[in-house]
Amino acid sequence: MDPSNKNPAPGLSWEPKIVMFCCNWCSYAGADGAGIGRFQQSPSMRIIRVMCSSRVDPVHVFNAFLEGADAVLITGCHLGDCHYINGNEKTLVKFKFMQMLLKELGLEEERLQLNWISASEGEKFASVVNEATEKIRKLGPSPLKPEGVI
Amino acid sequence: MPERPEPKAKAGVIKVGAKLIGWATDAKLREKGASGGLVTALLAAALKKGLVDKVLTLKKISEFEAVPVLTSEVEEVLQSGGSMHSVPVNLARYLPEGIGEQRIALPAKPCDARAVIERAKRNAVDLEKTFLIGLNCGGSIHPETTRKMLKTVYRLDPEEISGEEIVKGKLIFFTKDGKEHAISIDELEEKGLGRRENCRYCSVKIPINADLACGNWGVTGAFAGQGTFVEVRTEKGAKLLRNALEAGFAKVEPAEEKGIRVREKINRIMLKLSEKNRQEIFSPIEAKQGPERLKYFQKALENCIHCGACKAVCPVCTCGEDSKCTSYTSREDSYKISLFHLVRFLHLSDSCLGCGQCEDVCPAEIPLTRLYQCFATPVREAFDYMPGMSAQTPPYFALKLEKECGCQHHGLEKAGLEESSCAKEPEREGKREGQRQGQGGCC
Numbered sequence: 001m002d003p004s005n006k007n008p009a010p011g012l013s014w015e016p017k018i019v020m021f022c023c024n025w026c027s028y029a030g031a032d033g034a035g036i037g038r039f040q041q042s043p044s045m046r047i048i049r050v051m052c053s054s055r056v057d058p059v060h061v062f063n064a065f066l067e068g069a070d071a072v073l074i075t076g077c078h079l080g081d082c083h084y085i086n087g088n089e090k091t092l093v094k095f096k097f098m099q100m101l102l103k104e105l106g107l108e109e110e111r112l113q114l115n116w117i118s119a120s121e122g123e124k125f126a127s128v129v130n131e132a133t134e135k136i137r138k139l140g141p142s143p144l145k146p147e148g149v150i
Numbered sequence: 151m152p153e154r155p156e157p158k159a160k161a162g163v164i165k166v167g168a169k170l171i172g173w174a175t176d177a178k179l180r181e182k183g184a185s186g187g188l189v190t191a192l193l194a195a196a197l198k199k200g201l202v203d204k205v206l207t208l209k210k211i212s213e214f215e216a217v218p219v220l221t222s223e224v225e226e227v228l229q230s231g232g233s234m235h236s237v238p239v240n241l242a243r244y245l246p247e248g249i250g251e252q253r254i255a256l257p258a259k260p261c262d263a264r265a266v267i268e269r270a271k272r273n274a275v276d277l278e279k280t281f282l283i284g285l286n287c288g289g290s291i292h293p294e295t296t297r298k299m300l301k302t303v304y305r306l307d308p309e310e311i312s313g314e315e316i317v318k319g320k321l322i323f324f325t326k327d328g329k330e331h332a333i334s335i336d337e338l339e340e341k342g343l344g345r346r347e348n349c350r351y352c353s354v355k356i357p358i359n360a361d362l363a364c365g366n367w368g369v370t371g372a373f374a375g376q377g378t379f380v381e382v383r384t385e386k387g388a389k390l391l392r393n394a395l396e397a398g399f400a401k402v403e404p405a406e407e408k409g410i411r412v413r414e415k416i417n418r419i420m421l422k423l424s425e426k427n428r429q430e431i432f433s434p435i436e437a438k439q440g441p442e443r444l445k446y447f448q449k450a451l452e453n454c455i456h457c458g459a460c461k462a463v464c465p466v467c468t469c470g471e472d473s474k475c476t477s478y479t480s481r482e483d484s485y486k487i488s489l490f491h492l493v494r495f496l497h498l499s500d501s502c503l504g505c506g507q508c509e510d511v512c513p514a515e516i517p518l519t520r521l522y523q524c525f526a527t528p529v530r531e532a533f534d535y536m537p538g539m540s541a542q543t544p545p546y547f548a549l550k551l552e553k554e555c556g557c558q559h560h561g562l563e564k565a566g567l568e569e570s571s572c573a574k575e576p577e578r579e580g581k582r583e584g585q586r587q588g589q590g591g592c593c
Contacts, residue, residue: 059478062492066485097546100532101496104525105487106443143444144486 014150016044016136019064020073020129023053025083026118027075033122034129041126042133045073052076054087058098061112068149070142071111073132075125078116088116110135111142164382164391164402169410171369171377172391172402180376184233184315185366188378188400189257189283192362194227195394196255202281206241206256208234213311214293218244220254233315238290238346240507242266242465245275255281255390259290260354261505264538265465267359268501271544272468281390284357284383286365288316288420289335289349292510299343304331348506348519351428355420356413359539361387368413370406379405379413435524448487450521453514456481456490460508460518466501466537495525500544501537502526 022028028049034041046069050056053076064072074095076088095114102112113132117125163170173186183190196202207230208216216237221227241256242265258266263282270277291299300306304323313324321344322332338344357363363381380402382388394400438446458476461467469475475493483489502525508518530536533545 057474058496059474059489059493062489063478066483066487066489066492093546093548097496097499097529100528101492101499101525104443104528105447105492105495106438106440106445108440143441146484146486 014141016042016070016133017046017068017150018044018071018073018129018132018136019069020045020047020075021050021053021056021060022047022117023055023076023083023088024049024051026077026081026116027053027125029119030075030117030121030125033120034125035122037122037126039123039126041129044133044136045129052082052084052087053091054084054094056091056094058094058101061098065107065111065142065144066146068142068145070139070145071113071132071136073113073115073128075115075117075128078118081118107143108139110139163404164388164395166382166385166388168382168388169405170380170382170391170402171373171405171409172364172380172400173373173377174400175398179228182228185369185375186373186377188380189285189364190228190230191399192283192390192394193230193255193257194224195397195399196281196390197222197224197227198399199393199397201390201393202253202255204252204254206244206254208237208239208241210234213314214296214308220244220246233313235289235314235316235321236291236293236296238292238349238506238510240265240463240465240505242269242275243463243507245269245280247274249273249276249279251279253279253281255283258282258284258357258360259287260284260357260359261287261352261503261538262465263357263360264354264503265505267538267541268466268503268544269468271541272466274468281386282357282360282362283387283390284360284363286356286363286367287349287352288355289345289352291321291344292346295343295346299338303333303338303341303343306331346506346510347431347517348504348509348523351424351431352504353421353424353428354539355424356381356417358383362390365413367416368405368409368411370409370412373403377403379409431520432524432527435520444487447521450516451488451491454488454491454516455514456488457513458490459511459513461494463507463511464498465505465507466503467497469497491521495522498522499525499529500533500535500546503538 022031031047053074056074061072074091076091077083079088082088099109099112103109115128117128172188174180174183174188174191179187179190193205193207197205204220204222205227206218206220207227209219209230210216214236216234218239218241219226241258241262245254245266246252263284266275266280266282267277269275297308300308300311306323306325310325311323312326315322319336320332320334321338322330324330335344356365361384363383364378366378368379369377382391395402435446456479461475475490479488479490502522504519504523506519512518529545535542535545537544
């Protein structure tokens, strides 16, 4: 897409673009499960696989927003089920701080979400994706989106 | 100088919690140092008797300029005495990097002491080997502002100034011809001069987090202006004071009841004023919500030239040269808001002391301390955590890896992230145990 094109052709109008971080052991397998189970899901997600949700650094989240993501979803194993003992608990601490920062900055709370999705929860994965997309569609494009990026 | 009564107090009165009036025995030191020169005497005695290896202090160049020096020369410490409200430097940043063998003593404003404690939490300072001599602080003034005030309000030549002091809410300048020029600070601040903005809303005036809390508040009777009120806060502080007494550098006398009350009263008044100023400065920002709020931050940061000076002077930043905020930021980025500042906002949200160093050095005159405080205040309220006031772990690192009560969520609960989950613990523990065994079997 040409970044200088501020008036895209019809049909190329804004659709939510959501960056989703999935942990290798649960959520990514959950995404697989959602595909195998043929659950309908919105095509708004850009999935990035990480070994553990705690690998997601605030820098990754900020960069996603600054590059034009409308929302960032972080997903990991349920608390207590982390492959690395307590990685997701560290994610929770980081998430809380990032959420407070984005709120102070004036961004809507829904733009950063944390979900626990296990490998067997393909259906939950699909519904999280759909719900998030709907919410973001209502909120509109992120105010941090660079000019000319859809 | 009036004759002093021979102190009745012996080293025995020096214990944690004691409130005393102290002064330097050397008359020259009393004259040079402010309020009896006790702090200079303490530092010199600690160095002379080998209680510390080095002293970190400010070396005066002129009335408005001083450089931090790390010295082991007693003579140099004696030279450093005197009040310096126009040198708002945070000494914590100048402590040697890393945990070394050296024992260091330094005079510390409340924000210096808080910075040293925050650095200790990040393993950049060994608190056991650092002696903090706290100084009461009602605020400091940017040297540029001082010069401006002298020219426009006091109508004095900055080069003619021989000293300054803040007494009873008045900023007094002494000129070389021996005259005093006093103007009330409130009056100066109405004109946008006076103390730095962050000092106006600072909420720590007496350094109760340091080893000793010294100052001229509460010095009454015969000692007024000639002694230093000192409160012993820790065993380390008691050691410092005992050392100076034994070395014959200083003398102490128990403080009068009246003095203790006066000191508390001054502190209360100052804090109340700070709270009022905080409201005044932050309520317009708090009123902004959503996109308007984002615009405020974008507008405030739009002049940033990414020089990195704010990070270089930040006393709580222990990241070093290669850090997340700088490594991922490029000058070519044309983002809506700088990634550098986003990372800084996050890093400082549980550690910003509001010391104002960033604002002082910013070449683009961005009100950085105010911005950082916007993010730090909600965290401070949500977690009931005041950075630098105690050894409490910063909430960002509050998660404990070891289990304290057999409950893995202990750390999260403590950090206020999760409702108590102890009740459902046995089940979860059982599940994990089973999982582990299962894993063991299949490998």
